[in-house]
Amino acid sequence: MARSRRFYGYLLSYMVIVTLSLLVFGSLAYRIFMSSLGQEIEKSGVSQLLQVRDIIETRMLEMKRIAVRISLNPALTSYTIDGGGYQLMETKRILNDYMSSNGFISDIGIYYMSREDDMIFGARGNYAVDTYFDAVYRYATWKAADFQKESYALNSPVMRPLQSVVVNRSDQRSLATYLYPIPANASKPYGVVLFQIEERTFGNLLGNALRGNKGYVYVLDGGGQMVAAAGAIPGFANGEEFLGEISADRIPQGMSSYGIDGLDYRLVKLTSEFNNWTYIIALPANQLLTGVYKAKALFFGLLTGILLAGMLMSVFFAIRNYRPLQALAGHVRQHRGYDATPPGRKDEFQLISNIMDEVTEENRELQTRIKTQAALVKERMLGRLLEDAFANHEERNEALRVCGLTVSSEHFRVIVFDIDDHEGFMRNTPRPSVDVMLFSLRHMVEDLACEVTEAQCCAALERGGQRGVSLVFQGGSGTTELTIREMTQRASLFFQQAAGYTLTAGIGCEYSAASRIKDSFAEAQHAARYRFMRGGNRPFFYSEMMDLEMRNLRLPLDRVDANVEMALKQGSEEKMKSYIVQIVERLSAPGVSIETAENLTTDFAMTLWKAASDIGILTDSSAHLKMEESLNEKFETISLWGQRMEDICSELCQMILDNRKSKNDQLYPKLIAYIQQNFADNMLSLDKIADSFGISSSYATRYFKEQTGYSLMQYLDLVRMNEARELLRQSDVILKGIIPQVGYVDESHFIRKFKKHEGVTPNEYRNTHRGGSRVI
Numbered sequence: 001m002a003r004s005r006r007f008y009g010y011l012l013s014y015m016v017i018v019t020l021s022l023l024v025f026g027s028l029a030y031r032i033f034m035s036s037l038g039q040e041i042e043k044s045g046v047s048q049l050l051q052v053r054d055i056i057e058t059r060m061l062e063m064k065r066i067a068v069r070i071s072l073n074p075a076l077t078s079y080t081i082d083g084g085g086y087q088l089m090e091t092k093r094i095l096n097d098y099m100s101s102n103g104f105i106s107d108i109g110i111y112y113m114s115r116e117d118d119m120i121f122g123a124r125g126n127y128a129v130d131t132y133f134d135a136v137y138r139y140a141t142w143k144a145a146d147f148q149k150e151s152y153a154l155n156s157p158v159m160r161p162l163q164s165v166v167v168n169r170s171d172q173r174s175l176a177t178y179l180y181p182i183p184a185n186a187s188k189p190y191g192v193v194l195f196q197i198e199e200r201t202f203g204n205l206l207g208n209a210l211r212g213n214k215g216y217v218y219v220l221d222g223g224g225q226m227v228a229a230a231g232a233i234p235g236f237a238n239g240e241e242f243l244g245e246i247s248a249d250r251i252p253q254g255m256s257s258y259g260i261d262g263l264d265y266r267l268v269k270l271t272s273e274f275n276n277w278t279y280i281i282a283l284p285a286n287q288l289l290t291g292v293y294k295a296k297a298l299f300f301g302l303l304t305g306i307l308l309a310g311m312l313m314s315v316f317f318a319i320r321n322y323r324p325l326q327a328l329a330g331h332v333r334q335h336r337g338y339d340a341t342p343p344g345r346k347d348e349f350q351l352i353s354n355i356m357d358e359v360t361e362e363n364r365e366l367q368t369r370i371k372t373q374a375a376l377v378k379e380r381m382l383g384r385l386l387e388d389a390f391a392n393h394e395e396r397n398e399a400l401r402v403c404g405l406t407v408s409s410e411h412f413r414v415i416v417f418d419i420d421d422h423e424g425f426m427r428n429t430p431r432p433s434v435d436v437m438l439f440s441l442r443h444m445v446e447d448l449a450c451e452v453t454e455a456q457c458c459a460a461l462e463r464g465g466q467r468g469v470s471l472v473f474q475g476g477s478g479t480t481e482l483t484i485r486e487m488t489q490r491a492s493l494f495f496q497q498a499a500g501y502t503l504t505a506g507i508g509c510e511y512s513a514a515s516r517i518k519d520s521f522a523e524a525q526h527a528a529r530y531r532f533m534r535g536g537n538r539p540f541f542y543s544e545m546m547d548l549e550m551r552n553l554r555l556p557l558d559r560v561d562a563n564v565e566m567a568l569k570q571g572s573e574e575k576m577k578s579y580i581v582q583i584v585e586r587l588s589a590p591g592v593s594i595e596t597a598e599n600l601t602t603d604f605a606m607t608l609w610k611a612a613s614d615i616g617i618l619t620d621s622s623a624h625l626k627m628e629e630s631l632n633e634k635f636e637t638i639s640l641w642g643q644r645m646e647d648i649c650s651e652l653c654q655m656i657l658d659n660r661k662s663k664n665d666q667l668y669p670k671l672i673a674y675i676q677q678n679f680a681d682n683m684l685s686l687d688k689i690a691d692s693f694g695i696s697s698s699y700a701t702r703y704f705k706e707q708t709g710y711s712l713m714q715y716l717d718l719v720r721m722n723e724a725r726e727l728l729r730q731s732d733v734i735l736k737g738i739i740p741q742v743g744y745v746d747e748s749h750f751i752r753k754f755k756k757h758e759g760v761t762p763n764e765y766r767n768t769h770r771g772g773s774r775v776i
């Protein structure tokens with residue numbers, strides 16, 4: 001079969017495209033492939049280190065949380081922990097609970113510098129510092145005096161590297177010790193928490209990072225000292241020898257190479273922002289490059305095969321694409337009267353293009369008229385029907401006919417479909433897509449009205465501001481409230497699948513006269529406003545909303561506003577949220593009119609504004625403007641209004657509390673000092689303490705409890721009991737002589753209080769602590 005220049009042009013074009021594509025994309029793919037392979041290798045090393053870092057940091061955070069919990073536990077304070085008896089057993093139990101919650105820790109202890117007995121209270125026992133460092137944990141280079149010196153100078157957590165330790169005078173282990181001051185970052189901590197971590201815990205964790213390969217994994221502290229290491233490389237006795245060769249300080253962050261004795265090693269280094277520790281993994285390069293060589297050979301073989309297949313496909317596609325063009329050109333010549341020019345001398349594509357230009361020119365004017373008329377006229381007439389903007393019946397009937405509605409019908413109804421979260425829809429949807437979505441929505445609701453409700457005729461119009469569409473339809477035999485609900489639900493589901501947003505439908509009443517279409521439209525718009533109280537993605541029938549309003553009372557407003565203003569001025573965020581939840585629940589109940597809801601939410605916002613202004617927390621112009629903008633926001637639903645009001649109230653309450661707190665920062669230490677100086681006064685009372693500082697008794701006890709967890713009088717009893725215990729242990733003063741020294745008058749009252757605190761009477765306590773050896 002003779003072929004024209006077009007065929008050979010096809011063939012050459014396909015071959016050029018295939019060849020150039022393979023050259024360009026092959027070289028690009030090769031670069032990307034090799035780069036990705038290198039990145040994957042680096043990511044693999046980084047990923048392994050990240051896993052080690054994340055696990056270690058997680059364990060460090062857990063130890064930090066344990067230390068913080070210890071510092072806040074009232075049963076573990078320096079003045080609560082006693083030298084023997086039940087309290088020591090309770091201390092061991094609590095520390096054992098903390099230790100069992102973290103498998104990283106082998107032992108835990110607490111040392112208080114403020115105590116005179118130099119004791120370390122631990123999960124496994126309670127020991128004097130010298131005993132702890134001589135018999136329990138004997139370090140090779142770290143003694144009790146070194147520990148005490150470090151403790152007094154410690155103001156941030158410190159991890160001591162792994163070193164040889166003799167445990168219980170018999171068991172040789174390698175341990176790392178983590179010291180955490182309490183409280184952390186204080187200029188002068190009052191205690192230290194000791195966490196003991198065994199070498200095998202680090203070894204198991206670091207060994208997993210190598211995944212069976214030869215190499216080393218290191219963990220270095222912020223000073224560059226090695227905390228732990230794991231792994232092996234032939235030619236090196238241990239990790240410390242290899243680390244000395246590569247010098248950790250000279251290794252850059254990320255992946256790098258290093259040569260030792262003619263052998264290349266791949267190094268990955270990461271420095272943690274959490275504690276400034278450094279993590280290093282070192283692997284022999286030949287372990288990593290074996291896969292690279294295989295991948296390169298496979299890549300070039302695959303590229304050659306694709307080139308040969310591309311050539312064959314070029315021939316196939318050239319023949320396949322040319323045959324229809326050749327047949328079409330012959331058909332055109334026959335039916336348009338063109339001369340049968342020899343195929344080799346004529347370009348078939350040019351011939352067809354010339355004919356298409358002629359046809360297009362002939363029909364252009366007709367197509368333009370068809371596209372621009374019908375839709376515009378229909379939209380304009382439907383808008384007039386919704387407003388009933390007609391001078392007489394004839395004009396209205398003509399508008400009905402243009403919109404495709406029946407003049408003689410006695411069933412007219414309007415439904416409006418509003419897009420839920422309209423602002424989000426307009427913000428997140430490109431403008432051309434908005435027009436397409438609304439166009440599709442108009443035709444979809446028309447089709448659904450005819451399909452589901454068996455409407456005789458219907459017509460839809462886009463609502464102003466692109467908020468949705470309005471549907472006018474004439475009901476049929478199948479038009480019931482149930483079928484209308486089904487139609488609106490299916491419309492919302494369609495729009496959600498197409499645009500990602502749901503629809504709220506407002507349904508007006510049905511009327512027998514076309515002149516009442518405007519009334520049904522107004523009712524539908526009013527019904528749709530109930531989305532504010534009941535939420536979107538549902539239909540609202542005007543008649544149903546009105547029936548509910550008539551059967552229920554209106555919501556009272558005055559008491560809520562008064563309580564809101566009082567709670568806000570008190571800075572009570574909890575009460576404010578409770579009132580907002582109450583308002584949301586009451587407005588969400590059936591029977592509340594939309595006018596009531598709008599009035600109440602407006603009154604609530606004005607109450608917030610008035611209360612905030614009265615307190616004086618909006619003196620700053622930016623805060624004033626921000627509050628004004630927040631309170632003037634418009635909300636589609638009552639739940640969104642409630643969430644926003646909770647956020648505003650939370651900000652206002654925090655501002656009020658911050659304002660108060662700034663005035664009371666010095667009160668706490670003064671209260672503590674006053675009680676320490678006057679606890680022996682048996683006339684000391686809550687009112688007397690409050691009067692001494694010019695504050696109310698209720699505020700004094702509430703403020704003190706916020707700071708310590710104890711009320712003022714509970715703390716006073718605690719101080720008195722501590723003093724009584726000391727006198728019972730250390731002095732020979734009889735009980736009647738001790739009672740007035742600790743602020744009590746009545747002996748039976750004191751004995752009852754002491755037994756409640758200690759579980760034994762004062763005499764039993766003295767006999768227990770002075771009758772035998774001290775229990776450690």
